[in-house]
Amino acid sequence: MSDSSELILKSINSALKSKKLYPPGHPAIAAPVNKTFQLISDELKALNNIAIGILHETLTFEDTLIQDGDKLYPDVLQYMADKNVDAIIFERGATVKELTAVFDILAGQPVQGKELQRELHTKGVTHITLKSVPMGKRNVLEIYNGAVEVVKNVMGEVRMGKIPRSEPIKTIVDEITETVFSDQNAILGLTMIKNYDNYLYNHSVNVSIMALALGRAMGLPKDDLHAVGVAALLHDVGKTGVAENIIRKPGGLSSEEWEKIKEHPLLGSNIAKRMNGLDETIGRLIYEHHIKYDHSGYPQTTSSLHPLSQLITISDAYDALTTLRVYQQPHSPVEAIKVMNNFSGRHFNPDTLKAFINMIGVYPVGTMVRLTTNEVGIVTKLNAEKQESPVVKILYDAEGVIVENPFELDLSTTDKEIVSTVNPATTSTDLGSFFEKEAAQAV
Numbered sequence: 001m002s003d004s005s006e007l008i009l010k011s012i013n014s015a016l017k018s019k020k021l022y023p024p025g026h027p028a029i030a031a032p033v034n035k036t037f038q039l040i041s042d043e044l045k046a047l048n049n050i051a052i053g054i055l056h057e058t059l060t061f062e063d064t065l066i067q068d069g070d071k072l073y074p075d076v077l078q079y080m081a082d083k084n085v086d087a088i089i090f091e092r093g094a095t096v097k098e099l100t101a102v103f104d105i106l107a108g109q110p111v112q113g114k115e116l117q118r119e120l121h122t123k124g125v126t127h128i129t130l131k132s133v134p135m136g137k138r139n140v141l142e143i144y145n146g147a148v149e150v151v152k153n154v155m156g157e158v159r160m161g162k163i164p165r166s167e168p169i170k171t172i173v174d175e176i177t178e179t180v181f182s183d184q185n186a187i188l189g190l191t192m193i194k195n196y197d198n199y200l201y202n203h204s205v206n207v208s209i210m211a212l213a214l215g216r217a218m219g220l221p222k223d224d225l226h227a228v229g230v231a232a233l234l235h236d237v238g239k240t241g242v243a244e245n246i247i248r249k250p251g252g253l254s255s256e257e258w259e260k261i262k263e264h265p266l267l268g269s270n271i272a273k274r275m276n277g278l279d280e281t282i283g284r285l286i287y288e289h290h291i292k293y294d295h296s297g298y299p300q301t302t303s304s305l306h307p308l309s310q311l312i313t314i315s316d317a318y319d320a321l322t323t324l325r326v327y328q329q330p331h332s333p334v335e336a337i338k339v340m341n342n343f344s345g346r347h348f349n350p351d352t353l354k355a356f357i358n359m360i361g362v363y364p365v366g367t368m369v370r371l372t373t374n375e376v377g378i379v380t381k382l383n384a385e386k387q388e389s390p391v392v393k394i395l396y397d398a399e400g401v402i403v404e405n406p407f408e409l410d411l412s413t414t415d416k417e418i419v420s421t422v423n424p425a426t427t428s429t430d431l432g433s434f435f436e437k438e439a440a441q442a443v
């Protein structure tokens with residue numbers, strides 16, 4: 001172990017220890033914090049970040065196991081374990097204020113997981129990460145909301161001129177991928193959450209979920225799937241470089257404004273390329289997401305498309321069509337598919353589109369339907385074998401009265417059939433909150 005790592009650990013240990021011994025504000029607390037700050041700042045002159053971790057109950061410094069760490073730095077280990085933190089990562093740019101806040105949190109109230117992250121966020125800590133040991137698996141809603149949070153942070157950092165770290169993005173994409181394999185209906189249902197005000201964030205997450213589900217259906221290898229998921233999550237990150245009033249403008253854009261919008265694929269791909277540890281395919285997929293199959297989109301290019309970029313283009317179009325926008329009423333899933341089919345072979349690769357439509361189903365999860373009995377419900381699961389007979393959660397009875405305890409009906413096992421789709425806007429049901437509730441109940 002190098003001298004500097006020894007000094008840093010020693011100083012962190014005494015900072016934490018002093019927290020235990022002295023009341024808040026006591027000068028004996030500030031001294032070791034300031035010293036730690038000095039040591040870490042010096043070390044960060046040569047490194048991008050410093051990581052102190054726990055691996056198999058042993059302390060590590062920059063991936064090196066620390067011999068006798070439990071005896072030499074017991075407070076570091078104890079406070080990390082108490083908060084369920086398995087790594088502290090200091091990044092260049094960390095301030096003494098951030099460091100003080102982190103020590104306060106580590107030595108403070110017993111918080112873990114999301115609470116811990118919230119505290120870091122409230123205290124304005126952005127250059128020091130406390131990585132939590134996963135506390136069991138998160139449910140799909142937590143994963144969905146976590147993904148929205150990741151996109152929000154990434155775009156926020158880009159707006160401030162920073163290059164975001166790729167780790168949180170990769171981790172959340174892994175989580176989404178896992179859910180796409182274990183509980184695809186539930187996570188696809190959540191793509192019905194269309195947040196009008198935070199359109200860009202929810203849209204990015206929805207596109208990532210759908211592109212991953214499509215990739216899964218197409219049997220993509222793991223690395224390709226990961227690249228698609230990350231690129232889909234970041235596909236519009238370049239919009240941070242386009243003025244907000246242009247992005248949100250209702251109605252027609254001037255040709256100059258339109259030119260600005262058309263820059264976002266290139267801007268986004270440049271951001272992805274500058275991020276550490278992202279596969280270079282990701283930048284390319286972002287660059288290509290509006291080019292379209294027949295190259296009628298933008299940016300104009302004659303070079304051939306990466307075979308995976310269509311997964312993002314198609315998922316992007318579907319989510320955009322099914323969302324309420326300033327210039328558009330949302331299309332129902334069935335209508336959206338019809339519209340997209342009209343562009344098969346033009347905007348969309350016919351094979352990829354076919355795979356998408358097959359994956360999303362004749363009546364996709366989230367479609368409101370009326371049955372032969374006049375009951376109305378929402379499609380919650382698909383039956384792969386009998387696509388026209390999915391599982392429907394009945395919300396309104398034959399008389400149109402709200403059912404007190406909604407129940408699921410597997411149409412493949414009854415003689416009830418779907419007669420038509422229903423526009424949810426004509427009912428009192430909000431699809432987003434319906435699926436949020438579904439996901440919360442599924443825990």
Ligand SMILES: [Fe+2]
Pocket residue numbers: 235236264289290
């Ligand atoms: Fe875009």
